[in-house]
Amino acid sequence: MSEVVLEARNVNKYFHDPVTNQVLKDVNLTIEKGVFASVMGKSGCGKSTLLYILSTMDTDYEGELLIDGVNMRNRTEKELARVRNEKIGFVFQFHYLLNEFSVIRNVMLPGLKLEKYSEKEIEQKAYEKLKLLGIESEALKKPNQLSGGQKQRVAIARALINDPLIIMGDEPTGNLDKKNSEVVYEIFNQLAETYNQSLLIVTHDQEFANRTHRIIEMVDGSIVTINHLKK
Amino acid sequence: MKIKLIASVSFSLMIARIKQTTVAAVGVTFSITMFITLLSFMGGLNDLLDGLITKRSPHVRLYNEVQPSEVQPVDRFSQFEGYHNFVSSVKPKNELPEIYNSREIMNTLEKDPRVSGISPKITAQVFYNIGSIDFAGSINGIDVDAESKLFAFSDYVTTGNYIDLKNTPNSIILGKGVADKMLADVGDLIQVTTSKGERVQLKVVGYFQSGLLDLDKVQSYASITTAQKLLGESDSYITDIQIKLNDLAMAPELAKEYARIFETNAIDIQTANAQFETGSSVRTLISYAVGITLLIVAGFGIYNILNMMIYEKMDSIAILKATGFSGSDVKSIFIIIALSIGVFGGLLGLVFGFCFSLIIDQIPFVTAALPTIKTYAINYNPKFYIIGIVFSIVTTYFAGYFPAKKASKLDPVIIIRGK
Ligand SMILES: Nc1ncnc2c1ncn2[C@@H]1O[C@H](COP(=O)(O)OP(=O)(O)OP(=O)(O)O)[C@@H](O)[C@H]1O
Ligand SMILES: [Mg+2]
Numbered sequence: 001m002s003e004v005v006l007e008a009r010n011v012n013k014y015f016h017d018p019v020t021n022q023v024l025k026d027v028n029l030t031i032e033k034g035v036f037a038s039v040m041g042k043s044g045c046g047k048s049t050l051l052y053i054l055s056t057m058d059t060d061y062e063g064e065l066l067i068d069g070v071n072m073r074n075r076t077e078k079e080l081a082r083v084r085n086e087k088i089g090f091v092f093q094f095h096y097l098l099n100e101f102s103v104i105r106n107v108m109l110p111g112l113k114l115e116k117y118s119e120k121e122i123e124q125k126a127y128e129k130l131k132l133l134g135i136e137s138e139a140l141k142k143p144n145q146l147s148g149g150q151k152q153r154v155a156i157a158r159a160l161i162n163d164p165l166i167i168m169g170d171e172p173t174g175n176l177d178k179k180n181s182e183v184v185y186e187i188f189n190q191l192a193e194t195y196n197q198s199l200l201i202v203t204h205d206q207e208f209a210n211r212t213h214r215i216i217e218m219v220d221g222s223i224v225t226i227n228h229l230k231k
Numbered sequence: 232m233k234i235k236l237i238a239s240v241s242f243s244l245m246i247a248r249i250k251q252t253t254v255a256a257v258g259v260t261f262s263i264t265m266f267i268t269l270l271s272f273m274g275g276l277n278d279l280l281d282g283l284i285t286k287r288s289p290h291v292r293l294y295n296e297v298q299p300s301e302v303q304p305v306d307r308f309s310q311f312e313g314y315h316n317f318v319s320s321v322k323p324k325n326e327l328p329e330i331y332n333s334r335e336i337m338n339t340l341e342k343d344p345r346v347s348g349i350s351p352k353i354t355a356q357v358f359y360n361i362g363s364i365d366f367a368g369s370i371n372g373i374d375v376d377a378e379s380k381l382f383a384f385s386d387y388v389t390t391g392n393y394i395d396l397k398n399t400p401n402s403i404i405l406g407k408g409v410a411d412k413m414l415a416d417v418g419d420l421i422q423v424t425t426s427k428g429e430r431v432q433l434k435v436v437g438y439f440q441s442g443l444l445d446l447d448k449v450q451s452y453a454s455i456t457t458a459q460k461l462l463g464e465s466d467s468y469i470t471d472i473q474i475k476l477n478d479l480a481m482a483p484e485l486a487k488e489y490a491r492i493f494e495t496n497a498i499d500i501q502t503a504n505a506q507f508e509t510g511s512s513v514r515t516l517i518s519y520a521v522g523i524t525l526l527i528v529a530g531f532g533i534y535n536i537l538n539m540m541i542y543e544k545m546d547s548i549a550i551l552k553a554t555g556f557s558g559s560d561v562k563s564i565f566i567i568i569a570l571s572i573g574v575f576g577g578l579l580g581l582v583f584g585f586c587f588s589l590i591i592d593q594i595p596f597v598t599a600a601l602p603t604i605k606t607y608a609i610n611y612n613p614k615f616y617i618i619g620i621v622f623s624i625v626t627t628y629f630a631g632y633f634p635a636k637k638a639s640k641l642d643p644v645i646i647i648r649g650k
Contacts, residue, residue, distance in 0.1 A: 024237060048648070052644045052647075055553075057552070057643050057644050058644050077557060077558055078557045078559065079559075079560075081552070081555050082554060082555065082557075083559035083560075084553065084554065084555045085554060085555020085556075086555070090553050090554070092553075094647075095645075096546055096547075096548075096549065096550035096553075097550075098243075098547050098550070099247070099545075100243035100244060100246065101243060108552040109236075109240075109551075109554065110555055111232075111555055112236045113236060113555050114555070114559075115233065149633060158554065167543070189317045
């Protein structure tokens with residue numbers, strides 16, 4: 001049994017606008033180190049909502065969330081920001097790159113915020129990550145000079161910069177064509193296989209999900225099946 | 232390190248919106264420029280007008296007023312002690328407005344460390360004679376050297392040389408208005424009638440122009456000895472002792488003290504010129520009010536621009552928060568933007584304000600009433616500049632604070648869901 005990086009216990013989530021509506025029902029989930037998990041389910045079943053809670057951005061929920069064995073209840077906004085910075089890499093459907101900064105600088109930003117390494121070392125690491133994703137030649141361009149697939153790869157590099165405990169993705173391939181989706185899958189798979197990286201990726205792509213270690217199936221805010229494929 | 236990162240994000244946001252940022256900074260620059268120029272100009276004007284009074288007025292003046300004695304003979308009667316005595320139609324006794332013991336008083340004052348200088352004076356009421364017409368006026372007998380040193384007497388002698396007043400016996404410097412009326416040129420002899428009815432001839436050695444027209448129509452100057460001769464008094468006769476102090480603020484206090492010690496009347500400059508004080512402070516108040524209003528308007532400009540920036544950069548704020556920047560980091564980013572606009576715009580405003588002041592200082596301002604003034608006056612008080620920059624920083628801070636606070640409270644989940 002390998003070490004648990006993320007654990008959700010009896011998580012419930014309600015929205016009260018316009019009427020009270022339970023979006024997550026008693027969700028229990030554990031992700032161990034090195035596991036590449038995918039989350040599937042119909043539109044509106046609560047996948048994104050779950051991911052926002054697991055990434056500490058949403059704090060309005062019932063139940064327990066443990067990251068790296070530490071309970072996230074009653075943490076200040078600053079402490080949670082620190083947890084996101086250090087332990088979680090997030091990739092969204094949209095890339096959210098800052099057009100004012102060069103690609104390399106975008107990748108470096110979370111590293112500079114963490115202040116674990118010097119600026120020189122962070123730059124070095126950012127280059128390594130870009131190289132891993134095969135876009136080191138674009139480092140000095142501005143994000144708006146890149147293609148959609150390249151932008152998403154930069155966003156992944158940014159998620160990797162602080163060597164996070166887990167990478168979460170909310171339909172990271174949702175905006176990409178078949179070929180680029182394939183590239184992103186290959187990167188994720190390589191991270192999991194070679195670097196023992198944990199990943200939790202929401203996807204609508206059955207083919208993508210089938211090649212992950214574990215498929216978490218959601219229906220109406222509940223996890224109905226967890227399908228262990230490998231590991 | 233942390234502040235460096237925050238600042239670099241701030242600057243890149245500003246550069247991305249360089250036009251609006253510049254407009255906001257220009258707003259601050261404009262208001263600070265106006266603020267500095269206005270205050271310097273008003274300050275100069277105040278100094279000029281105050282100078283008209285303070286430079287020419289003693290800080291404390293000792294004199295004797297003709298007034299009824301406070302103790303009437305009946306009060307001295309032991310028989311009527313404890314009674315209420317009613318005496319009607321009390322008249323002052325026949326005495327001259329002379330200061331007794333003037334020599335001793337002057338000696339004492341000269342030794343007083345709080346006093347920077349003294350100048351004795353005699354005021355003599357006379358009639359100027361022009362042919363068969365007489366008109367009333369007064370002649371001030373002055374100690375020419377002391378008067379020049381303390382009250383810049385020489386600056387106001389527009390024609391002739393002031394020192395002749397001391398060196399030429401029986402000489403007079405006429406008020407410009409008096410001279411115009413009498414058609415008297417320098418070198419002419421004029422005739423005056425003293426209050427005792429004697430006619431005296433005096434030689435005109437110059438004209439005097441104080442800037443106060445009414446005064447120049449009646450007042451002339453003679454040396455103290457000439458004045459004593461006019462009045463037929465001894466050389467110890469003096470009606471006023473004018474005192475300049477080292478610290479003007481002490482005048483009211485010292486006036487009271489001297490009045491008690493020397494048993495004379497004493498008036499301080501603040502009491503004598505209360506209306507000028509009011510004028511100065513009202514002008515200063517107006518300048519500050521205008522300056523601050525301009526700054527507040529500039530503040531609204533900054534507020535708007537930051538709000539717009541935050542609206543446009545919603546996504547960037549969301550991702551910064553998602554990747555580990557805290558609310559206070561985001562707040563700092565926008566406060567730094569506001570403060571940079573404030574500091575940069577403010578400093579530029581100081582420079583422009585100084586330049587405008589320099590220009591105004593060169594504009595000719597010639598008026599017959601103010602013979603010593605050639606250009607508009609400017610007060611280059613560093614205080615204005617300090618207040619200006621502090622104001623600009625404080626206003627921009629507050630203008631930035633509320634948008635920054637809003638940005639720090641933005642929920643990234645809501646923004647990301649909105650996509
Ligand atoms: N702010 C909100 N207020 C009220 N209801 C909300 C709010 N945000 C989401 N919901 C509801 O919560 C449910 C789950 O939404 P969520 O975005 O998690 O779905 P999802 O599984 O990610 O769907 P998709 O696959 O389309 O992205 C939906 O029914 C949605 O209507
Ligand atoms: Mg979703």
